Amino acid sequence: MNYPKSKLLIIIVLGLLLGLYSVANAQNLRKGKLINKSNEVIPYVTIQLVDSAQKIIDYAISDERGEFQIQLERPNAKQLQITAVGYEKLIQEIATLESNNPLVLMLNAASQTSIQTITVTGRKPTVEAKLGKTIFNVENTPLVQTSSAIDLLGKAPGVFVDMQQESVKLQGKKVLFLVDGKRTYLEGNQVYQYLNNFQGGTIEKIELIHSPSAKYEAAAVINIITKKDKSHGWNTVLSTTAGYGQQPDVKGSGTFNYRNQKIAFSTSLGANFDKSPVQGTTEQRADNYSLFQEFHSLSKNNSSYGKFSLDYFLNKKNTLGLVYSKNTGNKLSDQLSESQRNELENGLKIFNDHNTGDVHHNRDLLSFNYTNTFSESSKLMFNSDYAWSNNLGDNRYQTSLNQQVYRDRLNNLDLDNKVLSMTLDYEDLLWKKYALEVGAKLTDIQTDNFNRFETLTDSQNQIPTLQEDRFQYSENVTAAYLDLSTAFSEKFSAQLGLRAEHTQTTGKSISTNLIHKQSYFDLLPKVNLNYALNKNHNLSLGYSRSIDRPSFRTLNPFRYYSDIYSASEGNPYLKPSYTQSIALQHFFKSKYMFTLAYMENRGDHNVYYDRDEDVIVSKYENYGLTSAWMASAYIPVAFTKWWNSTLQVQVAQLNIRKDDFQKSGPAFSFNSSSSFKLPKKYMAELSHQFSYTSTMGIYEVAPIYSFNVSFSKSFLNNQLAAKIQGVDLFSLYRWHAKTIQNGIFYENKNRGRGAMYFLSLTYKLGKTTVKGSTAKSKAIENDQDRMN
Numbered sequence: 103m104n105y106p107k108s109k110l111l112i113i114i115v116l117g118l119l120l121g122l123y124s125v126a127n128a129q130n131l132r133k134g135k136l137i138n139k140s141n142e143v144i145p146y147v148t149i150q151l152v153d154s155a156q157k158i159i160d161y162a163i164s165d166e167r168g169e170f171q172i173q174l175e176r177p178n179a180k181q182l183q184i185t186a187v188g189y190e191k192l193i194q195e196i197a198t199l200e201s202n203n204p205l206v207l208m209l210n211a212a213s214q215t216s217i218q219t220i221t222v223t224g225r226k227p228t229v230e231a232k233l234g235k236t237i238f239n240v241e242n243t244p245l246v247q248t249s250s251a252i253d254l255l256g257k258a259p260g261v262f263v264d265m266q267q268e269s270v271k272l273q274g275k276k277v278l279f280l281v282d283g284k285r286t287y288l289e290g291n292q293v294y295q296y297l298n299n300f301q302g303g304t305i306e307k308i309e310l311i312h313s314p315s316a317k318y319e320a321a322a323v324i325n326i327i328t329k330k331d332k333s334h335g336w337n338t339v340l341s342t343t344a345g346y347g348q349q350p351d352v353k354g355s356g357t358f359n360y361r362n363q364k365i366a367f368s369t370s371l372g373a374n375f376d377k378s379p380v381q382g383t384t385e386q387r388a389d390n391y392s393l394f395q396e397f398h399s400l401s402k403n404n405s406s407y408g409k410f411s412l413d414y415f416l417n418k419k420n421t422l423g424l425v426y427s428k429n430t431g432n433k434l435s436d437q438l439s440e441s442q443r444n445e446l447e448n449g450l451k452i453f454n455d456h457n458t459g460d461v462h463h464n465r466d467l468l469s470f471n472y473t474n475t476f477s478e479s480s481k482l483m484f485n486s487d488y489a490w491s492n493n494l495g496d497n498r499y500q501t502s503l504n505q506q507v508y509r510d511r512l513n514n515l516d517l518d519n520k521v522l523s524m525t526l527d528y529e530d531l532l533w534k535k536y537a538l539e540v541g542a543k544l545t546d547i548q549t550d551n552f553n554r555f556e557t558l559t560d561s562q563n564q565i566p567t568l569q570e571d572r573f574q575y576s577e578n579v580t581a582a583y584l585d586l587s588t589a590f591s592e593k594f595s596a597q598l599g600l601r602a603e604h605t606q607t608t609g610k611s612i613s614t615n616l617i618h619k620q621s622y623f624d625l626l627p628k629v630n631l632n633y634a635l636n637k638n639h640n641l642s643l644g645y646s647r648s649i650d651r652p653s654f655r656t657l658n659p660f661r662y663y664s665d666i667y668s669a670s671e672g673n674p675y676l677k678p679s680y681t682q683s684i685a686l687q688h689f690f691k692s693k694y695m696f697t698l699a700y701m702e703n704r705g706d707h708n709v710y711y712d713r714d715e716d717v718i719v720s721k722y723e724n725y726g727l728t729s730a731w732m733a734s735a736y737i738p739v740a741f742t743k744w745w746n747s748t749l750q751v752q753v754a755q756l757n758i759r760k761d762d763f764q765k766s767g768p769a770f771s772f773n774s775s776s777s778f779k780l781p782k783k784y785m786a787e788l789s790h791q792f793s794y795t796s797t798m799g800i801y802e803v804a805p806i807y808s809f810n811v812s813f814s815k816s817f818l819n820n821q822l823a824a825k826i827q828g829v830d831l832f833s834l835y836r837w838h839a840k841t842i843q844n845g846i847f848y849e850n851k852n853r854g855r856g857a858m859y860f861l862s863l864t865y866k867l868g869k870t871t872v873k874g875s876t877a878k879s880k881a882i883e884n885d886q887d888r889m890n
Contacts, residue, residue, distance in 0.1 A: 147164045346859060349376070352374070367412050409425070423470070425470075443667065485525045511663065543582070545579040575674075576820055598627075703727070729758075734751060736752050746777045840852070
């Protein structure tokens, strides 16, 4: 990997300094123990180190043995203060402590009159407005104990869940998913499957970050926050789902968490097997021909994933983390199609195609991180990630005419991607008022893709017997960011951020000897404002500029043939696209949310169609301007004690323009979800989705409908949860898109697997409040997704 020597030297020096600091810091820590008059230990109590102005300059928390470690040799250190429920507050002057011996601090029991309290219990508001994000508190959500994370996201404001495509978007944006601030390390539909098995009862809240701070490259982030309890012990969650419609679909997963005083360990394993049928038609028309194709395909998908993460607590302030994850899979595809081509000069020809494929993929990620918590308000974090992937594929394209072999071609591909990324982040609270986040990131990407086409039979001798290409691509990104937020008053708060990135890329096609280099510098500002008019009305305004780099596949100029008349190829000259968005949100009674937004994308990566003699080639290019005005409403309604509903409505006006091509039109979506409490603690849920987008990129798209229903119940004191679910009950989900470009009319209609019925079982063992490892990776965010 051609990583710049200067950057490697910086990284090595930083690593050595961090290591030396953690060792020195550990040596200066003073051990102590909390006990009562009966010599019983007092666990899980906060010990604060304060100065003469009573400002907290350090802290520690006693473990289950009442033991703690704290650094007393701090400038201006004055007192140790300890407050515990049922005990009198202890104030210990630092000057009176013996210099080297371990501390043994005794707390006195509080008198009965001093511990009389009034306990008030209440619910948090369903929706909370924060700077750049919306907090969705799931405790107010019906059926939360039998729901999955996907179920809850379907009820979250601004979130659209597509069960057929197994995708999730936030305010129309692609989402980076985090759990307790860490990546899932899963890709594609594996993220959806993971969230579909994630138990809603373990979730405290969901952060919907529609305008992320400058720390993130992603345009939108969803962070699932689990219930905070760091008890020691272990737990296991086992889940399995079996589904059937036209074809079977089986999934299984398991997680194990363990925590003690020195380590936290987590591991998860999962596997998936499904058969996905697709049937449909495509039609092409130009000035001298027309082509109508009818196809039936079936893909068999086998995939598995595993993740191992470990936290090692050097002391209360310093933590080392390690993560390794692996995804592997195989896809077997088989497609039969009939093509009717009618030419003005040669008349009608009917071709029959049989295309088969066998593709294997492996993706690995290794991550190391170090966190130093200086105090309750400041910490330093270092992350280093290395991801590598490989795709091996064998495809065969056979075409016959009048029951005779017309063309027979083999395709072999070998795709390798490597990503190395490192980040250094620092957080602090300045002058007790200004929250500061600052950091830097270095990323090096290397791809090496080999493609080979061999023609076994070609009755017309139109194409070469052998075509080979090797495409190599490298990308180096250096980034730094600064983010500052503060509350000017109880009503008004603001967040300002700026991210700067310098990118250098080189693409090289060995067969054509084409070398293309790019170098560009970007400033990506972020602004978030929040103003509480009163207890019932809250306004939030956010602005952001983000970058979206093209995937590695779309950069490869090699041409892929799907049949004798259709092909696709990448574009090594593709540039990043840039999105600017501004959104105004109104929160009413911490329950209802109304949004007005404008989004503008320059240089979006879109497909266009071109002709190369008889072949229609789909290519990628940067489009000029895509913009959208949007208005949406999120309205939860409690009709009765046993019937609750959530309604989401969005309307938009879309525009796309490039040179002499221009298209505009409306878009509308309506989602509803209703929960019902049935007798004997059974639960039911009914959801409906309707989406109409008159223009999606270059396409006109027909409306999409879907109805879903589920029944669920918990057994064995909530240890076992069972759910029966029907997806797309009436098989209404269809895809219908058409466009006209460069004198070519193109139309595609298809339907997937139709109605599917699933039975899911989830069983929990052990101490359910145990939290596993929080080792995480922030270095690789969007880069890993670009491997697909």
